[in-house]
Amino acid sequence: MVTRTDPLAPGSGEAAAGTVTTFNAFARFAATAPPTPPEPGQAPRPLEERLAYHSQFVTVRTPAIEALARQVRTLMILGQHQRVTARPSLIVTGPATTGKTTATRLAAAYHLTATQLLDGLHITATGTSAAPPATEIHLSNEATRRLSDFTRIPPAHLARALPRRPPPAAIGMAHAAIARWQPVQPAVQPVPACTACTARRSPHKPVPAWIHPAPDLPRAMICTRHQQASSDPRHPTPLDIRTVPELTHARLTTRRPPTAASLSWATTITTRWYDHHQHLHQRWHTRLRRLTTANPHIPQDPASPTLTCRNLITYPETLTLATALDRLPPHSLPRTQQTAFLHHLASRLQLPHLAPADHDLLWQRLTTR
Template sequence: MSRADVTAAAPAAAVPAQHGILTTEAWLRIPSAAAGVFRVRPLPSEATASYVQRLAHTYQLPLPQLLAGAGITLTGHGTPPTAELHLSPAACHHIAALARIPLPHLRRALPHLAPLDDAHDTETGAARWKGLEAGQQPVRACTLCTRHRSQNATDTAWVHRPPHRLVCPRHQQAAPDPRLTSTVHTRAVPELVAAHHAHQRLRRHPRAATAWTAARAITTRWYDHQQHLTHRWHTRLNQLCASNSHLTITSSASPALLTRDLVIYPETIALARALATLPNQPQGTTDDALSLIAYRLGLPRLASNANDPLRAFLTHTRH
């Protein structure tokens, strides 16, 4: 698909013929009903740069060329996941028109689709690259979901994944860390899909958010300090590495660190559910609570000292 094809869907009288190139002035004269020839659907929580890049891939154009053809001036340099693309209000409208997606729908799907902070002229289409800190970077989306929503043009997309979408249950892929440029296939660990479905049920509980935050902090500490569930987690890590050879050859970090959120996910959900549904009992029942949680985690007991994060959490919340 060439740049000339981008204008094919617009009425011939509305687009001046200039060697197949859609200039800024021509774009602004196109009626609002005119759009591109493809309808490229966003992925839930997709990064703006990722979505616009997929749009460019669909038309087989470099990103700067697509933006220029849509009347958007691009400044700076970057690429997902280490940078995000910030758009002016006019640029947001131009992208929505080209993508054939109503702007309110696009805003709901793209959490970072926000106007440029210093864009005072709302009539000017502008885009700017901005670097992201490590904790703000998106992760790789499921390749099969991406290809399905990209007219088979690409399988690469980046999403600001919420915790309850760690695993794609349909295609059994996950990307728990932005440093992973390839997704992790999880079919060898079926309990991850079960944990995904349990997480969706947990979200309906009024204490779900607090319980999830506490549980993830606790299981992460256990994992890093090799406590309680080390053997189970080591086995799961080996299963993931055996079916994902790229984990053992990456130079950015160890597989144990890159897959940590994935390895501890089933127990994090089990602990979060236990914390959310723990009965409110009088002070002095911490040991009873530990026994109940051990049962939920499939452990004979939880022998924890005073510095154990779970005991500290229970003591604090029951005080």
């Protein structure tokens, strides 16, 4: 004789595993991989397994399901940034066997990736997406318009967030909504943006953001308002520079950016001085120690802070040298004027004297014009 047992009490572990009325149960339900049909040529499954497969209501990507997925994604994005009025939502209701479970499975797509967002806007994306700042995305004019309309970001503001380099001709001249992921070389990758600035512009909390440094200044982002700076994409967050106020002072006192040629020469010269411990080594070593002490989160691998912080450490002197090189005449200087220039530059750099060797890049810049 078979004795009938009472159903499990509400809230028990067994009951929670088979229902989606609680958050934890729904999370398990959404994360569970859907059942897969047998592969071609595979032996037929037993009757019990076939019935179990059909009873799990496998989701098929039909046009109706695609439309529902886009609607859900749109509502979730709009609701995520809504602060004043009620958040837009989607209620799934209806009689039994009308697809409520099928629609619920789509909730796993609520956490959108960039690829999912482009797909929801019917933007065809090519290339391989990677975590920023290793890749950047190029959009055609139509794709940019759709993204601007959907996010309600003015085109001018959106253009500031997109790559500065012009897109390939196949993308820029296309009339269709096309996007392409492009790898970015480390030398031109964006750097972490100021977290305080992003928090002020974000509706909820600081979010990781990347910014391209100003092209007419040494390669570094310096926020003089919040005392944050970054110069290397390998830093996960910007650095606190309150212990090195000379960085902020150098940024604030730059009235006119140097020319590209002088900035290139100055960056190359100060980099060589830094790597070979010349002229300003003691000052830069002290600055590096203060910066790393105030920012213990700086990664030590795969590159040490000595390398990843180099552009920040040499930032004031690079600007000073570039400004001085801008004042040189287009012709070669006689020996007396070379000595006068070095004396003036030493004063600007707060050095007692400056006597570069023949192989020093600064001396080569003065003698080969």
